[in-house]
Amino acid sequence: xxxxxxxxxxxxxxxxxxxxxxxxxxxxxxxxxxxxxxxxxxxxxxxxxxxxxxxxxxxxxxxxxxxxxxxxxxxxxxxxxxxxxxxxxxxxxxxxxxxxxxxxxxxxxxxxxxxxxxxxxxxxxxxxxxxxxxxxxxxxxxxxxxxxxxxxxxxxxxxxxxxxxxxxxxxxxxxxxxxxxxxxxxxxxxxxxxxxxxxxxxxxxxxxxxxxxxxxxxxxxxxxxxxxxxxxxxxxxxxxxxxxxxxxxxxxxxxxxxxxxxxxxxxxxxxxxxxxxxxxxxxxxxxxxxxxxxxxxxxxxxxxxxxxxxxxxxxxxxxxxxxxxxxxxxxxxxxxxxxxxxxxxxxxxxxxxxxxxxxxxxxxxxxxxxxxxxxxxxxxxxxxxxxxxxxxxxxxxxxxxxxxxxxxxxxxxxxxxxxxxxxxxxxxxxxxxxxxxxxxxxxxxx
Amino acid sequence: xxxxxxxxxxxxxxxxxxxxxxxxxxxxxxxxxxxxxxxxxxxxxxxxxxxxxxxxxxxxxxxxxxxxxxxxxxxxxxxxxxxxxxxxxxxxxxxxxxxxxxxxxxxxxxxxxxxxxxxxxxxxxxxxxxxxxxxxxxxxxxxxxxxxxxxxxxxxxxxxxxxxxxxxxxxxxxxxxxxxxxxxxxxxxxxxxxxxxxxxxxxxxxxxxxxxxxxxxxxxxxxxxxxxxxxxxxxxxxxxxxxxxxxxxxxxxxxxxxxxxxxxxxxxxxxxxxxxxxxxxxxxxxxxxxxxxxxxxxxxxxxxxxxxxxxxxxxxxxxxxxxxxxxxxxxxxxxxxxxxxxxxxxxxxxxxxxxxxxxxxxxxxxxxxxxxxxxxxxxxxxxxxxxxxxxxxxxxxxxxxxxxxxxxxxxxxxxxxxxxxxxxxxxxxxxxxxxxxxxxxxxxxx
Ligand SMILES: [K+]
Ligand SMILES: [K+]
Numbered sequence: 001x002x003x004x005x006x007x008x009x010x011x012x013x014x015x016x017x018x019x020x021x022x023x024x025x026x027x028x029x030x031x032x033x034x035x036x037x038x039x040x041x042x043x044x045x046x047x048x049x050x051x052x053x054x055x056x057x058x059x060x061x062x063x064x065x066x067x068x069x070x071x072x073x074x075x076x077x078x079x080x081x082x083x084x085x086x087x088x089x090x091x092x093x094x095x096x097x098x099x100x101x102x103x104x105x106x107x108x109x110x111x112x113x114x115x116x117x118x119x120x121x122x123x124x125x126x127x128x129x130x131x132x133x134x135x136x137x138x139x140x141x142x143x144x145x146x147x148x149x150x151x152x153x154x155x156x157x158x159x160x161x162x163x164x165x166x167x168x169x170x171x172x173x174x175x176x177x178x179x180x181x182x183x184x185x186x187x188x189x190x191x192x193x194x195x196x197x198x199x200x201x202x203x204x205x206x207x208x209x210x211x212x213x214x215x216x217x218x219x220x221x222x223x224x225x226x227x228x229x230x231x232x233x234x235x236x237x238x239x240x241x242x243x244x245x246x247x248x249x250x251x252x253x254x255x256x257x258x259x260x261x262x263x264x265x266x267x268x269x270x271x272x273x274x275x276x277x278x279x280x281x282x283x284x285x286x287x288x289x290x291x292x293x294x295x296x297x298x299x300x301x302x303x304x305x306x307x308x309x310x311x312x313x314x315x316x317x318x319x320x321x322x323x324x325x326x327x328x329x330x331x332x333x334x335x336x337x338x339x340x341x342x343x344x345x346x347x348x349x350x351x352x353x354x355x356x357x358x359x360x361x362x363x364x365x366x367x368x369x370x371x372x373x374x375x376x377x378x379x380x381x382x383x384x385x386x387x388x389x390x391x392x393x394x395x396x397x398x399x400x401x402x403x404x405x406x407x408x409x410x411x412x413x414x415x416x417x418x419x420x421x422x423x424x425x426x427x428x429x430x431x432x433x434x435x436x437x438x439x440x441x442x443x444x445x446x
Numbered sequence: 447x448x449x450x451x452x453x454x455x456x457x458x459x460x461x462x463x464x465x466x467x468x469x470x471x472x473x474x475x476x477x478x479x480x481x482x483x484x485x486x487x488x489x490x491x492x493x494x495x496x497x498x499x500x501x502x503x504x505x506x507x508x509x510x511x512x513x514x515x516x517x518x519x520x521x522x523x524x525x526x527x528x529x530x531x532x533x534x535x536x537x538x539x540x541x542x543x544x545x546x547x548x549x550x551x552x553x554x555x556x557x558x559x560x561x562x563x564x565x566x567x568x569x570x571x572x573x574x575x576x577x578x579x580x581x582x583x584x585x586x587x588x589x590x591x592x593x594x595x596x597x598x599x600x601x602x603x604x605x606x607x608x609x610x611x612x613x614x615x616x617x618x619x620x621x622x623x624x625x626x627x628x629x630x631x632x633x634x635x636x637x638x639x640x641x642x643x644x645x646x647x648x649x650x651x652x653x654x655x656x657x658x659x660x661x662x663x664x665x666x667x668x669x670x671x672x673x674x675x676x677x678x679x680x681x682x683x684x685x686x687x688x689x690x691x692x693x694x695x696x697x698x699x700x701x702x703x704x705x706x707x708x709x710x711x712x713x714x715x716x717x718x719x720x721x722x723x724x725x726x727x728x729x730x731x732x733x734x735x736x737x738x739x740x741x742x743x744x745x746x747x748x749x750x751x752x753x754x755x756x757x758x759x760x761x762x763x764x765x766x767x768x769x770x771x772x773x774x775x776x777x778x779x780x781x782x783x784x785x786x787x788x789x790x791x792x793x794x795x796x797x798x799x800x801x802x803x804x805x806x807x808x809x810x811x812x813x814x815x816x817x818x819x820x821x822x823x824x825x826x827x828x829x830x831x832x833x834x835x836x837x838x839x840x841x842x843x844x845x846x847x848x849x850x851x852x853x854x855x856x857x858x859x860x861x862x863x864x865x866x867x868x869x870x871x872x873x874x875x876x877x878x879x880x881x882x883x884x885x886x887x888x889x890x891x892x
């Protein structure tokens with residue numbers, strides 16, 4: 001553990017306590033009569049579910065946001081999203097600084113590119129920059145969306161909606177005010193809404209460090225290995241996803257078929273971007289083919305990039321594992337990207353994060369098949385992956401979940417939010433080698 | 447590559463060519479008019495499917511074995527099973543010897559327990575012992591089964607059935623002659639059939655090296671790390687599987703509920719053992735709860751042990767990955783079992799085998815959702831996992847597969863049979879370190 005001016009930092013604990021407090025406060029606020037249109041406030045379990053979903057920027061909803069909540073309730077949700085998203089992004093970036101510094105102390109020479117000035121002033125500067133970026137991007141998004149919405153609704157409402165959906169999507173939160181669980185399906189072939197929101201999701205999902213490097217690129221003219229990897233993997237996933245969804249849904253009369261070519265392309269692009277892990281949608285999820293649903297599950301599981309508002313095992317984790325497999329099969333000793341070697345420690349970390357995630361998703365899926373006996377297996381697998389990766393897409397079973405199911409998904413959203421970072425942290429700060437080692441033994445594999 | 451008396455050994459190529467030839471020959475034989483009861487011979491695609499399923503000891507069937515084939519056809523299938531099962535077990539054990547020797551040359555001191563006398567005489571001795579074990583175990587199983595079957599059918603038929611089912615199950619092949627795709631469901635609460643077949647599956651699935659060490663245990667009084675690991679993981683999987691299936695199916699009126707307590711226990715035990723990867727069943731798969739089906743998919747994916755007739759990623763691979771995650775989270779430098787350290791190379795090998803397998807299963811599942819549009823997702827996922835792990839259990843969609851689907855499953859059975867060993871082999875015989883190394887770069891994970 002590291003100390004900063006005498007305060008002992010135990011990031012996972014701070015993260016869990018911080019998020020729990022915000023969720024608890026949010027739940028109480030959403031239970032107030034003033035929070036809901038019917039004047040009763042939300043039921044306890046639904047309030048806990050909604051507050052967790054908002055704070056963990058997931059977007060799974062048991063009640064329709066647009067029609068259930070008063071403006072007060074909506075502001076509570078929006079605040080939880082902003083606090084949860086920003087808080088997590090800052091926190092994860094900070095943790096990366098700490099871990100980066102720790103490594104650079106041990107391996108100073110090879111890590112000169114690292115982010116290694118962790119001082120209180122450094123932290124303040126970083127958080128300030130995160131705030132500025134966020135404000136700038138969210139406002140730009142809000143202006144574009146408000147402009148477009150102003151054709152469909154009164155100006156005041158358009159501005160309110162513009163800000164809500166800009167903030168919700170930059171934070172990869174997936175909440176919407178469109179009513180009737182519709183999300184953004186009304187704007188599937190609208191370039192302004194569709195591309196603005198795609199941009200917000202993309203920026204929110206690549207993480208602060210990458211955003212910052214992109215911003216400074218004009219002067220520095222260089223990107224770190226991390227940024228190169230995140231950008232290229234994200235680019236690949238979006239491209240492959242768009243092309244696959246385009247062809248898989250092209251003849252689906254419930255999704256792309258009735259749309260113009262522009263609509264088909266925009267719809268495919270949006271559905272390829274939203275699993276990274278925004279959770280808003282322009283095509284109705286339950287209408288997608290099983291092939292697209294499986295693809296979406298895989299994309300959601302991979303998720304966004306580290307130090308972002310998004311979830312999942314992360315693009316970089318996925319890339320490291322792919323790289324490790326490729327190197328092994330090709331008989332290379334080292335895993336390398338862009339002329340840089342990946343440390344074995346990073347590979348082990350990726351392995352641990354990914355296997356823990358697979359275990360969690362499978363365990364939750366199995367428990368849900370018990371608590372929700374009549375429901376379609378694919379819908380359940382989709383739901384638990386969406387909850388783990390804090391995506392918020394759903395085939396529509398969320399509102400019908402049993403109380404046990406709601407508790408399970410609440411837990412999964414929370415674990416999905418704090419889990420990967422906690423596991424990565426624990427793995428990085430592992431103890432030194434044991435004083436004695438066992439002799440090596442041999443095991444057959446494959 | 448190693449040379450033995452001047453012959454260049456490239457095991458993956460030998461394996462692929464050998465299996466392909468046997469499958470091709472088997473397909474031709476099954477297309478002969480004399481092979482089927484209707485006197486037409488099997489259709490080309492169905493013959494290829496059946497021959498692949500038999501040779502790869504999978505057990506997925508597009509036609510019912512018992513009612514479609516003449517005795518000639520059945521003998522062809524049984525021969526393919528015996529050649530495929532025995533051939534693979536011998537071959538995989540041989541490869542383990544080669545790899546074991548390669549390692550022991552490099553790390554002679556730490557690998558004194560290894561199987562390191564690879565000479566032509568050594569190979570002959572090993573293959574002879576495999577043959578003796580097989581003959582002994584299969585005959586014992588056949589006698590027990592024939593005795594039981596003799597109460598239900600004429601003695602001659604009982605003996606024929608006894609041998610067929612003993613050989614099929616020891617080779618983890620999953621074929622049966624019961625008719626109507628029934629497998630062994632008629633014997634769910636029969637201790638003799640149920641326990642005999644369970645025993646055959648267990649022995650066939652732990653692999654020759656473990657069987658051999660168990661056999662020699664009376665004199666040596668010691669087991670290798672590999673055997674300890676395989677036996678304990680297999681034991682855990684069977685125990686956990688039995689208990690979970692017992693509770694998940696207890697109130698299912700289509701499976702366990704109508705049975706006596708003995709039947710419930712035997713049924714649960716059998717369904718926990720058959721995913722390792724026999725493929726015969728005493729409960730009807732399509733009637734199981736979704737929870738049990740997901741559990742079965744996971745158990746099938748893990749599969750049997752290396753150097754056995756079974757498939758899957760293998761129990762030892764699974765254990766190594768679990769051990770790696772546990773060590774990482776606990777902050778240990780080394781992964782260790784039973785006071786023996788696992789080499790990093792073994793962990794990388796496990797990672798590569800497992801990720802390749804996940805990729806294959808997901809890709810095949812996605813392709814099947816395209817070629818079989820109307821079918822239930824869970825049934826498709828179950829089918830592709832079963833084909834990959836050469837299990838042969840099915841929720842019943844095999845006979846209704848489209849031609850494209852049958853080709854896909856045929857390919858998957860073949861890849862599932864030769865794939866893990868090929869990948870493990872490629873990874874072990876990797877080249878030396880590159881002459882120059884890239885500098886290390888840093889990547890955020892989680
Ligand atoms: K989300
Ligand atoms: K089998």
